[in-house]
Amino acid sequence: MLRRLFSLLLLSSAALASAAxxxxxxxxxxxxxxxxxxxxxxxxxxxxxxxxxxxxxLVPFPAxxxxxxxxxxxxxxxxxxxxxxxxxxxxxGIELEVLMMERLDFTNIRLVAxxxxxxxxxxxKGKRIGATVGSSSHYxxxxxxxxxxxxxxxxxVVNLSPANMPAAYSAGQIxxxxxxxxxxxxxxxxxxxxxxxxxxxxxxxxxxxxxQKSLAAERRETLLAFLRAWRQAQVDYAADPAKVRxxxxxxxxxxxxxxxxxVVRQSVSHPTLEExxxxxxMGEPGKELDSRxxxxxxxxxxxxxxxxxxxxxxxxWRGLFNTSPIVEVLGR
Numbered sequence: 001m002l003r004r005l006f007s008l009l010l011l012s013s014a015a016l017a018s019a020a021x022x023x024x025x026x027x028x029x030x031x032x033x034x035x036x037x038x039x040x041x042x043x044x045x046x047x048x049x050x051x052x053x054x055x056x057x058l059v060p061f062p063a064x065x066x067x068x069x070x071x072x073x074x075x076x077x078x079x080x081x082x083x084x085x086x087x088x089x090x091x092x093g094i095e096l097e098v099l100m101m102e103r104l105d106f107t108n109i110r111l112v113a114x115x116x117x118x119x120x121x122x123x124x125k126g127k128r129i130g131a132t133v134g135s136s137s138h139y140x141x142x143x144x145x146x147x148x149x150x151x152x153x154x155x156x157v158v159n160l161s162p163a164n165m166p167a168a169y170s171a172g173q174i175x176x177x178x179x180x181x182x183x184x185x186x187x188x189x190x191x192x193x194x195x196x197x198x199x200x201x202x203x204x205x206x207x208x209x210x211x212q213k214s215l216a217a218e219r220r221e222t223l224l225a226f227l228r229a230w231r232q233a234q235v236d237y238a239a240d241p242a243k244v245r246x247x248x249x250x251x252x253x254x255x256x257x258x259x260x261x262x263v264v265r266q267s268v269s270h271p272t273l274e275e276x277x278x279x280x281x282m283g284e285p286g287k288e289l290d291s292r293x294x295x296x297x298x299x300x301x302x303x304x305x306x307x308x309x310x311x312x313x314x315x316x317w318r319g320l321f322n323t324s325p326i327v328e329v330l331g332r
Contacts, residue, residue: 025222026055030067030079033060035207036181036262039102039233039270040080041248048232052225064207071096071212077219078211078226084136086210087300090320091310095213097322099223100276101293102207106199106267109140110184112192113176114169121148121195124155130168130177133159134309136205139300141178143203144196166190181266199267204296216322227329231273273326288321 027049031037040058043049049056061067064081068089071079080102089096117127121144131137138157145151160168162179166186169177176195177187188194198205215223237244242256249259276282283291298317304310314320 025053025219025225026057027078027222027226028057028059028076030059030061030070030076030081032063032081034062036248036266036268037080037251038245038248038263038268039230039237041251042236042244042246043229043233045247046236048229049226051232052229054222054225054229067210068092068094071210074212074214077215077222078209080207080209082136082207083205083297083300084134084139084304086208087297087304088310089210091301091304091312091314096210097213097216098282098297098320099209099211099216099227099322100273100326101271101281102209104204104206104269104271105180106269107197108266108268109137109178109180109198109205110188110194111141111144111176111178111196112184112187113195115191115193117175119193119195121145122150124148124176124195125150126155127175128156128158128173130158130160130165130174130179132161132179133157134304134307137162137178137180138307139303140196140198140201140203140205142303143201144178147196147201181262185262185265204292208293211322213319213322216325220325223325224329227273227325231329234270234272237270273330276326277323277330277332282321282323282326285323285327288323289317291321294321 031040044056044058059070059076064085065088067076067079067081068085070076071089072094078099086098113124117123129141131141141157142152145155158168158174162183165174165177165179165183168174169187169192170190177184211223233244245259245263246256249256252259254262271281277284279290280292282288282293288294294317297320301313305313
């Protein structure tokens with residue numbers, strides 16, 4: 001009798017454990033409505049997260065900086081944003097970690113000038129240039145001016161949001177603009193000529209996946225399931241780009257052809273999980289501080305501190321990256 005009761009208890013425990021494992025794990029993901037979300041839209045619409053036992057809720061935000069309060073208050077678990085808000089949040093003490101680089105955009109940020117403003121960077125001296133002060137466009141502009149032997153005092157920087165730059169250009173209020181798609185593309189359609197890009201300036205830019213620090217520490221399996229789904233989206237994208245892009249094209253209300261042209265103008269690259277652990281991205285475990293991405297983010301920190309956008313640089317950069325979940329998914 002006791003043996004039978006013990007057997008029933010074991011079966012009951014196993015059933016409960018199996019049921020708990022099969023129940024969807026909730027994950028709240030922040031995304032930028034005005035940005036391009038190719039892999040995220042595809043994974044969501046094609047059930048890749050559900051296949052990994054995840055119940056994903058997408059929380060919309062107008063831009064990356066708006067996610068920081070939501071991360072701090074634990075209203076979202078993770079989200080992808082530009083490098084600038086990720087450094088800002090970390091410097092301001094938000095308990096966040098960078099999980100991986102979402103993508104690289106080699107030509108998404110471009111410096112476009114009116115033909116009457118000149119054909120070289122040196123010709124911009126004395127001109128009015130639109131940029132969003134304290135953002136990646138401002139950072140790029142300073143690098144472009146430096147390469148031309150100019151400084152910010154040699155031009156007039158007009159502080160504009162990206163959405164307001166095309167109208168300012170059309171109205172003749174600025175001679176050039178440094179910003180990103182889709183607004184920089186609209187300026188090109190007005191006849192503006194490209195003078196510099198992220199690639200031509202020898203810089204990098206893109207987006208990073210940022211998560212609450214507690215996600216990796218307390219809800220490890222949920223995070224690993226996300227990474228497995230993300231990896232599958234990358235595999236599918238390599239096999240059939242048109243199929244994967246279709247979901248995001250639909251969300252943005254664009255034709256497949258127009259959306260493909262937008263992605264081409266950005267020169268987008270999505271690093272694989274294997275690439276994340278190289279010196280060009282997150283770095284090998286234990287060598288993250290020496291990686292190109294870390295040096296890039298530290299350079300942004302210097303810029304933000306110089307622009308008084310943050311009060312002080314982080315005292316320790318070692319807590320910014322967490323490569324261990326990728327290492328675990330790859331079985332290394």
